[in-house]
Amino acid sequence: MLELQGLTRRFGAVTAVDDVTLRVSNGQMLGVIGRSGAGKSTMLRLINRLAEPSGGRIMFEGTDVTALRGKALRDWRTCAAMIFQQFNLVQRLDVLTNVLVGRLNHRGTLSSLLKLFTAEERALAIRTLDRFDLAEAALQRADTLSGGQQQRVAIARALLQEPRILLADEPIASLDPRNGRVVMDALRRINREDGLTVICNLHTLDTARAYCDRIVGMAKGRVVFDGAPAALTAHMVREIYGMTEDELAEAEAVTSTSVGTLRDPALAIA
Amino acid sequence: MSPGLATIDAAAVAAARAKVPAAFGSPPTQRVLRWLGWLAFAAWLGTVLWWFDVSPVRIWNGIAGVMTILRLMVPPSPGEHLDDILRGLSESVAMAFLGTVMAAIVAVPLGFLGARNVATSLLFRFSLRRVFDGFRGVDQLIWALVYVRAVGLGPLAGVLAIFTADIAVLAKLYAEAIENAEKRQAEGVASAGARGVLVMRFGILPQVLPVMLAQALYYFESNTRSAAILGIVGAGGIGLQVAERIRIRAWDEVAFIIILILLTVAAIDLLSSRLRQRLIGTAPLH
Numbered sequence: 349m350l351e352l353q354g355l356t357r358r359f360g361a362v363t364a365v366d367d368v369t370l371r372v373s374n375g376q377m378l379g380v381i382g383r384s385g386a387g388k389s390t391m392l393r394l395i396n397r398l399a400e401p402s403g404g405r406i407m408f409e410g411t412d413v414t415a416l417r418g419k420a421l422r423d424w425r426t427c428a429a430m431i432f433q434q435f436n437l438v439q440r441l442d443v444l445t446n447v448l449v450g451r452l453n454h455r456g457t458l459s460s461l462l463k464l465f466t467a468e469e470r471a472l473a474i475r476t477l478d479r480f481d482l483a484e485a486a487l488q489r490a491d492t493l494s495g496g497q498q499q500r501v502a503i504a505r506a507l508l509q510e511p512r513i514l515l516a517d518e519p520i521a522s523l524d525p526r527n528g529r530v531v532m533d534a535l536r537r538i539n540r541e542d543g544l545t546v547i548c549n550l551h552t553l554d555t556a557r558a559y560c561d562r563i564v565g566m567a568k569g570r571v572v573f574d575g576a577p578a579a580l581t582a583h584m585v586r587e588i589y590g591m592t593e594d595e596l597a598e599a600e601a602v603t604s605t606s607v608g609t610l611r612d613p614a615l616a617i618a
Numbered sequence: 619m620s621p622g623l624a625t626i627d628a629a630a631v632a633a634a635r636a637k638v639p640a641a642f643g644s645p646p647t648q649r650v651l652r653w654l655g656w657l658a659f660a661a662w663l664g665t666v667l668w669w670f671d672v673s674p675v676r677i678w679n680g681i682a683g684v685m686t687i688l689r690l691m692v693p694p695s696p697g698e699h700l701d702d703i704l705r706g707l708s709e710s711v712a713m714a715f716l717g718t719v720m721a722a723i724v725a726v727p728l729g730f731l732g733a734r735n736v737a738t739s740l741l742f743r744f745s746l747r748r749v750f751d752g753f754r755g756v757d758q759l760i761w762a763l764v765y766v767r768a769v770g771l772g773p774l775a776g777v778l779a780i781f782t783a784d785i786a787v788l789a790k791l792y793a794e795a796i797e798n799a800e801k802r803q804a805e806g807v808a809s810a811g812a813r814g815v816l817v818m819r820f821g822i823l824p825q826v827l828p829v830m831l832a833q834a835l836y837y838f839e840s841n842t843r844s845a846a847i848l849g850i851v852g853a854g855g856i857g858l859q860v861a862e863r864i865r866i867r868a869w870d871e872v873a874f875i876i877i878l879i880l881l882t883v884a885a886i887d888l889l890s891s892r893l894r895q896r897l898i899g900t901a902p903l904h
Contacts, residue, residue: 444638472622475634478637486641486643
């Protein structure tokens with residue numbers, strides 16, 4: 349169980365995340381929606397502790413994550429893996445090494461500096477890449493891959509961390525609809541098959557509805573909606589986005605990567 | 619839990635190895651070649667050490683000599699000619715400043731001409747780059763000796779030496795910064811119909827100007843240090859004072875001058891790092 353208690357983050361006069369309280373049970377797929385600047389990214393970064401909270405606490409299985417330092421903090425980051433909008437792969441390293449970056453906190457510093465990964469670790473990396481049809485690209489440089497492929501490499505890196513939680517910050521915002529669907533299907537799969545908790549920031553409503561068990565809507569740093577996709581009424585949408593769903597759909601049709609339907613019916617929400 | 623490392627057994631390793639063999643290390647021929655490379659490197663290192671007769675005994679004796687000099691340096695003393703020392707030092711700083719500023723300005727157009735994404739003629743760029751290489755291949759001290767003969771003793775020879783030696787280095791660094799500039803920003807300007815020189819002015823220069831200024835500042839600091847040497851060959855600055863005092867073995871005065879040089883360089887470094895941080899800050903460039 350991941351628990352945010354009154355989590356707050358201020359940047360100068362701006363309050364990016366304002367007194368957010370949430371309980372996320374293990375194995376849930378949670379979508380966070382809201383306009384740009386609503387505080388979604390900052391909230392995920394706070395959970396991974398890439399950003400420090402100005403107030404409030406983050407609890408996981410009874411541990412106060414906000415108080416962790418040094419090795420304990422790095423262990424927490426390994427446990428709460430992160431996926432970024434711009435993938436954040438090391439462009440000049442090959443795909444295999446990028447994926448093995450996920451092991452760094454599991455092993456000795458010296459052998460890592462010399463890139464002495466064991467055969468088992470390499471095999472795990474290859475097998476994980478193979479799950480996303482990328483084993484053949486293992487020795488290519490990361491920057492030779494397409495955006496969708498890079499995001500799947502980033503997911504493989506996250507999985508090598510053997511995390512309990514996956515934090516995905518706008519994972520499909522830089523991708524075309526087809527690649528966006530492949531990536532969302534991959535996230536759905538690891539949520540269902542591996543039992544990982546997935547918290548996913550999305551700025552399109554349809555994608556959140558299609559893939560998530562539960563949706564949290566944020567506006568101006570605050571949680572304004574928390575419930576099942578079905579409970580997301582027209583009134584709530586207006587509150588979150590400041591426009592009606594029709595206007596939103598129209599705007600999305602023009603601008604956004606929306607992944608409205610599941611390709612694989614077996615992965616649909618029961 | 620996700621299927622982790624614990625689930626990987628020998629069979630799983632074998633399966634992955636069969637799928638992507640190269641992920642488990644390079645092929646034997648490549649490994650042999652790599653070992654041969656390292657062996658050649660070690661052999662070369664050993665040969666050079668043997669050639670110059672570098673032995674632990676000689677190094678140990680050298681250290682003993684240095685220790686004697688260090689003992690003679692304590693306590694440092696300004697001697698009887700503090701005014702000469704201070705004049706020499708300010709002359710060195712002024713030489714470095716003048717030489718670097720001139721070189722930095724001349725290097726900007728040369729940098730653009732030498733950049734792959736600006737000068738599209740391969741032959742022209744190749745010739746220009748070789749000229750840069752030629753100028754860089756000759757050390758500042760050689761230039762100083764040449765200019766002392768040409769324009770006479772004094773700081774002008776030093777300024778010209780710094781100027782000549784740095785044009786080529788800065789032009790090369792600038793050209794590389796320009797080549798690493800982001801193409802998309804220049805493309806945005808070109809798409810608006812701007813001519814080539816304006817694309818450089820508005821699409822590339824704002825990206826590279828902070829880098830250029832930072833490098834020029836770094837060279838100013840580095841040149842202050844090397845300007846201290848130029849005086850030894852008569853090209854002005856503090857170097858002459860140092861050389862004279864070493865000749866008469868006034869090690870305490872040498873130590874005093876060295877400390878002054880260190881303090882000056884540290885002050886310049888501090889100022890230039892402040893300035894560099896301002897330059898790469900958030901204020902828009904003009």
